[in-house]
Each structure stands twice: as structure tokens, then as C-alpha cells.
Amino acid sequence: MTLGLSLKWRIVIGSVLLVALGGALFYFQGKFHVVNVVSFLEWIEGVGTWAPILFILIEMVVVVFILPGFGLIFALGGGFMFGVLKGTLYIVIGTTIGAVIAFMIARHFFGERTSMFILVHSKLKMISDELSHEGWKIVLLTNLVPFFPFKLSHYFFGLTGFSLRDFVIGVFFGIMPITITNAYIGSLAADLSTLGLRSSSRSQADWVIYGIGLVVMIAVVIYITHLARRALDKYISREELP
Template structure:
């Protein structure tokens, strides 16, 4: 599943790169903020891709095409796309938990009430830990991404102002 997701994302990236890049480049010339994001992605490619993959706020399908029109390299894009692993693990765990819940009272093995309590406790602790790690990684990713884009905007703004003084 993970490999298929990365292959699919890479194909969408390539479609964005070869079908839309020229038009988007012309549009970015008119919008300094988008240009700053493009430059940030070019400099810190795999990190930016990784951080956006860790953050479930960003729609993955749209990101696949969006990164295709930036200056990020294919290698950096693929490396950064491994940031989908924590979210994938969380969804797999939740699916596994749902499957286990659906099988309650269907097994033929007698289960003591104490064993059942411990099983539930482990499931709940595992779910809470998975969600907590995902939320924490999301917050760290959002903060780092915002800092990177802000730094690139400042750098671009300073360069623009220095050139206008000459």
C-alpha cells in the first residue's frame, strides 16, 4: 500500500511537472509570495515535501500536482514522500482496531473478562499513542514549514529591496 501510494504520488508529480510547469512559472512571476514558496521548495526540497506529507491538513492529491510545478527535484520529492508513513501507520492501526472490534463475540475460544479488559486497554493505549504521535508530528511540521516559507519571503524581500536601491 505504501509503495503504491508513493508511485501514484510520483506519477501525479510528473504530470504536474510536464503538463503545467511552464504556465505556472509565468503566473508565479506576478505573485511574489508564490515565488518565495517555489524558492523555499527548491532550496529545501525533500524537507518541505516531508513536512507537508507529515501534516494531514494539506490535501495529498493536490500536493502531488503542486510539487510538480515547483523546482523540487524528483529525487527530493520521492524522499520527502516517505513522510506519509506515520499517517499510513495510524490509518492501518485504526483499521486493524475496527476489524478487531467487529470480531468481538465471534470467536469460539473462551476469553476471560480479565483478558478482555487487558486487550481493550492495550488497544486504547495504542490508539491514543498513535493519534498523539501523529498530532505532535503535524504540529512540528506546520511550524517548520511556516518558518521556512517566512524565511524565504524575508530573503526574497531583502533581495528585491537591495536591487531597487541600486
């Protein structure tokens, strides 16, 4: 799938994106040495009305540059700072935009050497050649049950025949279950962090409900992951049949 842009403009746009994201990464790397993660999240929250935008931008950088460990920190941090609903929204937006940037970088800027990586890995080649017609369903399933590191999949799909539209749909909904769970845990951690500092408005029954909700949510994610794994295996085994 092409966007109708000339090679020159693709290079210009891609270069601008990489420089901008790289600059953001360089600026924020000094903040990541903070031992107390809560302090760093509070620093983001302290910028006021710009906090959601700053959070989304950092999440984009984390996804594009495949920064290990920071994905979970910000997934939990979204719920910690903004609550379950807004936290989930900001995480999904940042992750999806970052995934699209990675997808476009792979599709329009990676060379033949990277493309050959697919050709020498039979399962990846099979998914590229035989399953791309399944569109967003395969992207969705591989985000629920990654067959190799999650963030690398964004670059992988950019090298395949999957359309950008199917990729966006699959990523957006595929990351939703685990994102909601992480935001919920982060929100719960925010409430727990206030204990002893101020009088809590939550009763013991409220905390019991919180705990039950967390257990149920984790169980649902595990169940969805199990179903997704079975469905993906079914697709793969079906295409491998002569």
C-alpha cells in the same frame, strides 16, 4: 529535472499510464456503490494472492485522480485487511507511486496555463523559487502539514524546481505517521468486527492496551504535525525576510 526521454516517449508513456489508470477507475467505480465498505474490502481480499497488488493499484488510482473520501477508506482498509505492518507498507507504496505519477504528469504534460497558477499565488511561487533548494525537507513538511489539499501537492511539486528524488523521499516519509495511525485503527476495527461472531482470543487487558496504543499514536501524530507546522513556518518566514 529530466529523465533523458524524448518528448515523443514522454507522451506515449504518459498516455499509457493515463489510459490504464482511467480504465481501472472506470472498472472499479461500479464497486464503490457498495454501502457496506467492509464488503468491498472483503471482495478485494477475496482475490487471494493478488489482493496486495490490486489494493496498491486502486490506491494509485485514488491518488492520481484525487478521488475525495476514498483515500481515508483505503488507508483504514489497508490495516483492516492486512494488519498494521503490511497495511502500512501497501498504503505507502501505492500512495508514493501514485504521487510520482501525478508529479511526472504535472512536470511533463501540464501547459503554461497551469504553470501560471503558481505565478499568481505568492506563497506557492515563493516556495517554488526560494525553498526548492531545501529539497526533501520541504516536501516532508508539506506532507505532514499540507498548506493546501494533500493530493494536489503532488501536482504542485511537479511544477516546481524540486527534484524527483527529493519528492519521493519527502512523500515516502511524510505520509508515514498518519498512515501507521490509520492502519492501526483499521486493524483494530478488524478485531472489533469479529466480536460476537467467534470467540475472541484477546483478553480485556489486550483491548485496554489497544486503546492506550491508539491514544498514544494519535497524540504523537498531533505532536509531529505541530512540530512540522512550526518548522515550515520558520522556513517560510526566513525566506520572506529582505
